[in-house]
Amino acid sequence: MRALIEQHRVIVCTGSGGVGKTTTSAALGVAGAMLGRRVLVLTIDPARRLWTALGMAQGNDDVRVPGQRYPGELWAGTIDPPRIFAGYVLQHSPDRATADRLMANALYRQLSTTLSGSQEFTSLSRLHEAATNGRYDLVILDTPPAAHAADFLLAPARLGAVFESSMVSLFMGRTRGLGLAAAAWKQGMKLFLGALTSLTGSAFVGTMRDFFSAIDAIAPAIRETTHAAEQLLLDERTGYVLISNFDAAKIQEGREFSETLATTGHHLRQVVVNRAWPDWTPADAAQRTRVRQSLQAAGEPALARLYEQLAGHYLARRELQPWFTEQVTVPEMDEVVGLPALERMARVLVPDLGPA
Amino acid sequence: MSRQRPLPPSDGPAPPQPAGHRIVFVTGKGGVGKSMVAAASALQLARQGLAVQLVELGSHSFFGPLLGLEVGVEPAPWKEGVAIARWDVESSLREYLAHYLVFKVAADKVLSSTAMQALVAAAPGVAEMALLGKLTAPMRHRWYTREADVVVVDGYATGQFMAMLRAPVGLAGTAAEGALHRHAQTTARLLADPALCEYRIVTLAEEMTVTEACEMAQALQDELGIAPRLLCNRLIELPETLPTLPPADPAAPFVEHMQRVAQRQRESLAALEGLGAARRGPVIGLPLVPSTSPDQVLQAMADTLDAAGPWPAEGDVGATPASKTPRRRL
Numbered sequence: 058m059r060a061l062i063e064q065h066r067v068i069v070c071t072g073s074g075g076v077g078k079t080t081t082s083a084a085l086g087v088a089g090a091m092l093g094r095r096v097l098v099l100t101i102d103p104a105r106r107l108w109t110a111l112g113m114a115q116g117n118d119d120v121r122v123p124g125q126r127y128p129g130e131l132w133a134g135t136i137d138p139p140r141i142f143a144g145y146v147l148q149h150s151p152d153r154a155t156a157d158r159l160m161a162n163a164l165y166r167q168l169s170t171t172l173s174g175s176q177e178f179t180s181l182s183r184l185h186e187a188a189t190n191g192r193y194d195l196v197i198l199d200t201p202p203a204a205h206a207a208d209f210l211l212a213p214a215r216l217g218a219v220f221e222s223s224m225v226s227l228f229m230g231r232t233r234g235l236g237l238a239a240a241a242w243k244q245g246m247k248l249f250l251g252a253l254t255s256l257t258g259s260a261f262v263g264t265m266r267d268f269f270s271a272i273d274a275i276a277p278a279i280r281e282t283t284h285a286a287e288q289l290l291l292d293e294r295t296g297y298v299l300i301s302n303f304d305a306a307k308i309q310e311g312r313e314f315s316e317t318l319a320t321t322g323h324h325l326r327q328v329v330v331n332r333a334w335p336d337w338t339p340a341d342a343a344q345r346t347r348v349r350q351s352l353q354a355a356g357e358p359a360l361a362r363l364y365e366q367l368a369g370h371y372l373a374r375r376e377l378q379p380w381f382t383e384q385v386t387v388p389e390m391d392e393v394v395g396l397p398a399l400e401r402m403a404r405v406l407v408p409d410l411g412p413a
Numbered sequence: 414m415s416r417q418r419p420l421p422p423s424d425g426p427a428p429p430q431p432a433g434h435r436i437v438f439v440t441g442k443g444g445v446g447k448s449m450v451a452a453a454s455a456l457q458l459a460r461q462g463l464a465v466q467l468v469e470l471g472s473h474s475f476f477g478p479l480l481g482l483e484v485g486v487e488p489a490p491w492k493e494g495v496a497i498a499r500w501d502v503e504s505s506l507r508e509y510l511a512h513y514l515v516f517k518v519a520a521d522k523v524l525s526s527t528a529m530q531a532l533v534a535a536a537p538g539v540a541e542m543a544l545l546g547k548l549t550a551p552m553r554h555r556w557y558t559r560e561a562d563v564v565v566v567d568g569y570a571t572g573q574f575m576a577m578l579r580a581p582v583g584l585a586g587t588a589a590e591g592a593l594h595r596h597a598q599t600t601a602r603l604l605a606d607p608a609l610c611e612y613r614i615v616t617l618a619e620e621m622t623v624t625e626a627c628e629m630a631q632a633l634q635d636e637l638g639i640a641p642r643l644l645c646n647r648l649i650e651l652p653e654t655l656p657t658l659p660p661a662d663p664a665a666p667f668v669e670h671m672q673r674v675a676q677r678q679r680e681s682l683a684a685l686e687g688l689g690a691a692r693r694g695p696v697i698g699l700p701l702v703p704s705t706s707p708d709q710v711l712q713a714m715a716d717t718l719d720a721a722g723p724w725p726a727e728g729d730v731g732a733t734p735a736s737k738t739p740r741r742r743l
Contacts, residue, residue, distance in 0.1 A: 336670075
């Protein structure tokens, strides 16, 4: 884990909802600053979990986390999709009127806020900028909330489809080439638009046509950013961390995700199993017996039975073989809020961090 | 090329006797175990003699690897009375559009993968409508049959689930005319029909998940007029009073932890009880089952749901078993 932090430029924290992804990202950021690196932790988290964990108010620009005394520096930043999209529009539209027309379009407003893929795209855009502006040694990305860890990898392609030149052509009524093929293409589109009109009404199709003609201007820049960000994600010095727990669903998701990453050429460096077991879980059978006998001696047979059941359950977990070679387990901790709590978690994640 | 055929006989005023079944949605914050509760709910309903289809949404199957099944669009039999299917957006959208489009060959030709992706991406709500359209098809079309008395939907996590429920209303606004508009309106009405739909919100006895569950229950009550059932998962059954042990006692860390658990459980249950009219029936507590066997965990959860019965409570409509003979208990 120490090598992960010291030798990488980007760490991408992935995992599905409810595994403690944001808290882990923040703790890794603290570990990085303790190891002397200038670290930025980026989140899109709408639940403001990062800001709660760091014990600070949310800002628009990167903020140096107050109260730190580390050899390095710890910064935190938010990803704001509407703001990032507006930046593209203003920079690449030929004039202000074109920009305004796009930003007023109903579909654009959905694109920049709720559209599937837009959170992931803006995260990548922001990540690429932060990793290349020279201000940080390490950027840690807390990926947007997702039902499945692999969603993050698929999202840019989905958004890319919107910006495909053929889709834009379709709604602009442009044809490709000449002759029979172009005629067939045109015929297909006519059919498609006709079906869409009967399905949704002409007003909706009009909105869509406006939308696609307006995004024509920013499409090249969007494609370029997506491409650059994808290269960054494949870089040797970009490491993925999968945050998981002991739920059957999460273990299964983790295995699938590690296979997906391996086949796509990304580098999964570390698996973090969060809230693995409570801190009272006995280290061995002898300790388990001592605790049980103590509860019985205290006249608490019901509690002793409960302890037996739960201790057995958590010991069984502890004995499960790790499914990934670089796997660290983090025991249940009471609410991780504030830098001291994050430092405690950082020391569990990176045991060789050195003296407190 | 043929002309457009008239739209199928549907989506006008609701048919007088829709062929249908009940729908049970299960949702909750990520990590609360909603898929397990959905599966246990399916078992619970099957024990009442109902034919149950358990449906998971999305491109990854949770139940397949967990239960050792091949789960796809066609329902795969699991336990007696329960079959499991997985509906992904793309195949549902294809099914949905093919139904409305001129003819199926053209649909397949036109709906190239890129066009499909762009349509889904560019028109938010379409993906959700495709899934909801498939779900409610038997209630809208007499010719669309599904062999089930109840469909249990292992729904998305809170935020995405609410986005799905809101999609029909949103889309009816964006597409102000046409078949899609009428379809969106009908779907919105069906989702708000308490005789047809039941909502189950799963939470843990933890502050963050309880807060989210309460907010969602209130939103369901406000937006659909339906109060959800609330299920508090992974509860530990503790004695009334816990001892205070000297700090040096080997059992002290365990007992102190259980004291905190007891406190959290008390506070969480009180918050859920406090929902009042935004909650249907009592709060159901589900036990933490200390087992790594999915089957054991699911059977124990279904036992608890059974014991919390009679369920469905009186006043529920539409639960007429497909088979006349009640099934054996599993």
